Amino acid sequence: MKTLKIANIPGDGIGKEVVPAATEILKTLSDIHGGLRFEFTSFPWSCEYYLEHGKMMPEDGLERLKDFDSIFLGAVGNLKLVPDHVSLWGLLIKIRREFEQVINIRPAKVIDGVRSPLLNPKDFDLIVVRENSEGEYSSVGGKIFQGEDEIAIQNAIFSRKGTERAMRYAFELAKKRRKHVTSATKSNGIFHSMPFWDHVFEEVSKDYPEINTDSQHIDALSAFFVTRPERFDVIVASNLFGDILTDLGAAIMGSVGIAPAANINVNGKFPSMFEPVHGSAPDIVGKGIANPIGQIWTAKMMLDHYGEEELGGILLNVIESVTRDGILTPDIGGKYTTKGVTDEINTRLKAIDKKGNNAEFIIK
Numbered sequence: 539m540k541t542l543k544i545a546n547i548p549g550d551g552i553g554k555e556v557v558p559a560a561t562e563i564l565k566t567l568s569d570i571h572g573g574l575r576f577e578f579t580s581f582p583w584s585c586e587y588y589l590e591h592g593k594m595m596p597e598d599g600l601e602r603l604k605d606f607d608s609i610f611l612g613a614v615g616n617l618k619l620v621p622d623h624v625s626l627w628g629l630l631i632k633i634r635r636e637f638e639q640v641i642n643i644r645p646a647k648v649i650d651g652v653r654s655p656l657l658n659p660k661d662f663d664l665i666v667v668r669e670n671s672e673g674e675y676s677s678v679g680g681k682i683f684q685g686e687d688e689i690a691i692q693n694a695i696f697s698r699k700g701t702e703r704a705m706r707y708a709f710e711l712a713k714k715r716r717k718h719v720t721s722a723t724k725s726n727g728i729f730h731s732m733p734f735w736d737h738v739f740e741e742v743s744k745d746y747p748e749i750n751t752d753s754q755h756i757d758a759l760s761a762f763f764v765t766r767p768e769r770f771d772v773i774v775a776s777n778l779f780g781d782i783l784t785d786l787g788a789a790i791m792g793s794v795g796i797a798p799a800a801n802i803n804v805n806g807k808f809p810s811m812f813e814p815v816h817g818s819a820p821d822i823v824g825k826g827i828a829n830p831i832g833q834i835w836t837a838k839m840m841l842d843h844y845g846e847e848e849l850g851g852i853l854l855n856v857i858e859s860v861t862r863d864g865i866l867t868p869d870i871g872g873k874y875t876t877k878g879v880t881d882e883i884n885t886r887l888k889a890i891d892k893k894g895n896n897a898e899f900i901i902k
C-alpha cells in the first residue's frame with residue numbers, strides 16, 4: 539500500500555468550500571485504486587488565523603509542512619481582514635519560495651460541455667510554465683519621500699539559474715507533447731531583464747534541436763491566446779506574465795473556476811504544492827456555488843505527479859462526463875451547487891470497478 543501524506547490548507551474564502559470537495563474525491567479515488575492511500579492533515583492557516591495570531595502561519599509552519607508528501611491548498615486572500623500582499627507573502631508565496639517550488643505548471647484546454655467565450659474555439663490544449671520564484675515578484679525595493687514626491691521602487695530579479703531552469707522545464711515538457719515552446723517576452727519595452735530572457739531562451743533552445751520555438755511579446759501573445767489558442771503547445775513565462783496568461787487561459791476555457799495548477803519543487807528537497815489558478819472569490823463566498831472542478835482537476839495533477847496518471851486520467855474523464863451532461867455551476871452557465879457537482883463526480887467514480895474500467899460513461 540502506497541501512502542501519501544497530504545497537508546490540506548483550505549485557506550480563505552471558497553478555498554474552504556472546494557478543498558473539502560476535492561478531498562472527498564481523492565478518498566474515493568483511493569478506494570478505486572486499492573493500493574493507494576491518502577493521509578490528510580488540515581491546517582487552519584488563513585486571514586482569520588492572522589487576526590488571531592498576527593501571522594498567516596505559525597513560526598514553525600514550514601517545519602510542520604516539510605515532511606508531508608504534498609501540500610493541497612485552496613486559496614489565500616481576504617481583503618476585508620488583511621492586505622493582499624501581506625496574506626499572500628505570508629503564506630502562499632512564502633511556501634512557494636521557501637520550499638523552492640520554482641515552477642508553476644498551468645494547463646488550459648477545451649473541456650467537453652464547458653462553453654468557451656470564444657466564438658469559434660478550435661481544440662486548444664496548451665500549458666503555461668510559469669517561473670515561480672523570482673522575476674517581477676520580489677521584495678527588493680522600497681519607498682522614499684512623502685506627498686507629491688513620493689516614490690515606490692520595485693526591482694525585478696531575473697537570475698540565470700531561475701530563468702534557465704524554467705526554460706529547460708518547458709523544453710522537457712514539450713518533448714512529451716507537440717514539441718513547441720513559445721517564449722513570453724517583452725524585450726522591446728523592458729530594457730534589461732527581457733533582452734536577457736531572450737538571450738537565455740536562444741541559448742537553451744540550442745540544446746533542444748528537435749523542439750520548435752518562437753518568441754512573442756506578451757501583449758501580442760495575450761491577443762493570440764484569444765484569437766488562435768490552438769497554435770500553442772508549451773509557453774514559458776516569467777512570474778507575472780505567467781500569472782496573467784494563466785487567468786486568460788482559464789477564461790478562454792470557460793472559467794477561472796476550472797483551471798488547475800501545480801507548484802513544483804524540482805530538486806526533491808521539499809514538498810510540491812497543488813492549488814488551483816483561482817483565488818478566494820469573495821464575491822461568491824458562502825453561497826455554495828463555487829466551481830469545485832479547478833480544485834478537483836488540481837488533485838489530478840497531484841496524482842500525475844506521483845505517477846498515477848491512469849487514475850488521474852479516469853478522474854478527468856469523469857469530470858468531462860459530468861460537464862458534458864450539463865451538470866455545471868453558475869460560472870459556466872449552470873444551476874448546480876458545489877455539492878451537486880462534487881456528488882455527481884463522486885457517484886460516477888464509485889460506479890467504476892477496482893481496475894478503473896467498465897464504466898460506460900467514461901468511454902467517449
Ligand SMILES: NC(=O)c1ccc[n+]([C@@H]2O[C@H](COP(=O)([O-])OP(=O)(O)OC[C@H]3O[C@@H](n4cnc5c(N)ncnc54)[C@H](O)[C@@H]3O)[C@@H](O)[C@H]2O)c1
Binds near residue numbers: 630794817829
Ligand atoms: N493562488 C491564490 O491563492 C490566489 C489566486 C488569485 C487570487 N488570490 C486572492 O483571492 C482574492 C480574490 O482575488 P480575485 O478576485 O482577483 O480573483 P479570484 O480568482 O478569487 O476571482 C475572480 C473571479 O472569478 C470567480 N471565481 C474564482 N474562482 C471561482 C470558482 N471556483 N468558481 C466560480 N467562480 C470563481 C470569482 O467569483 C470572481 O468573479 C484576493 O485576495 C487575491 O489576492 C489568491
Ligand SMILES: O=C(O)C[C@@H](O)C(=O)O
Binds near residue numbers: 626
Ligand atoms: O500572484 C499570484 O501568484 C497569486 C495568484 O494570483 C496566483 O495566480 O496564484
Ligand SMILES: [K+]
Binds near residue numbers: 614813816
Ligand atoms: K489558488
Ligand SMILES: [Mn+2]
Binds near residue numbers: 781782785815
Ligand atoms: Mn493569479
